Amino acid sequence: MMMIILLLLLLIIIIIIIIIISHIAGDIKGATEPKIVAAQDQAICTNYFENKILKEETESKCRLCKQHEETTDHLTSGCPILAKNEYLMRHDKFYTRLHYSICKALDTETTDKWYIHTHTQASV
Ligand SMILES: [Zn+2]
Numbered sequence: 001m002m003m004i005i006l007l008l009l010l011l012i013i014i015i016i017i018i019i020i021i022s023h024i025a026g027d028i029k030g031a032t033e034p035k036i037v038a039a040q041d042q043a044i045c046t047n048y049f050e051n052k053i054l055k056e057e058t059e060s061k062c063r064l065c066k067q068h069e070e071t072t073d074h075l076t077s078g079c080p081i082l083a084k085n086e087y088l089m090r091h092d093k094f095y096t097r098l099h100y101s102i103c104k105a106l107d108t109e110t111t112d113k114w115y116i117h118t119h120t121q122a123s124v
Contacts (some may be wrong), residue, residue, distance in 0.1 A: 046070045
């Protein structure tokens with residue numbers, strides 16, 4: 001039993017690595033990559049960035065919830081307004097792609113397009 005769990009974990013890790021490599025290798029459009037890097041470096045033009053870094057007279061609070069500083073971290077994972085739908089959609093989209101990759105790796109029947117894949121389409 002322990003061996004099966006370890007093999008499944010290894011398979012999942014391999015699939016995640018394949019997904020990451022496929023994104024790096026060309027699934028991401030050229031214009032998108034600099035935006036991702038800017039977001040990682042906290043250098044996208046959020047209200048907080050404009051107020052604290054660029055010293056502009058902009059409100060530093062989030063323009064959606066108006067409760068917290070509008071930082072990249074807040075927008076990507078901490079905004080209570082975005083938490084209601086956007087974070088859930090991002091979560092579901094990621095795990096749809098992961099499930100699709102697992103189905104492909106296990107050679108189970110599925111669609112050709114990962115983004116229309118559902119777990120009920122795969123016959124296990
Ligand atoms: Zn917010």
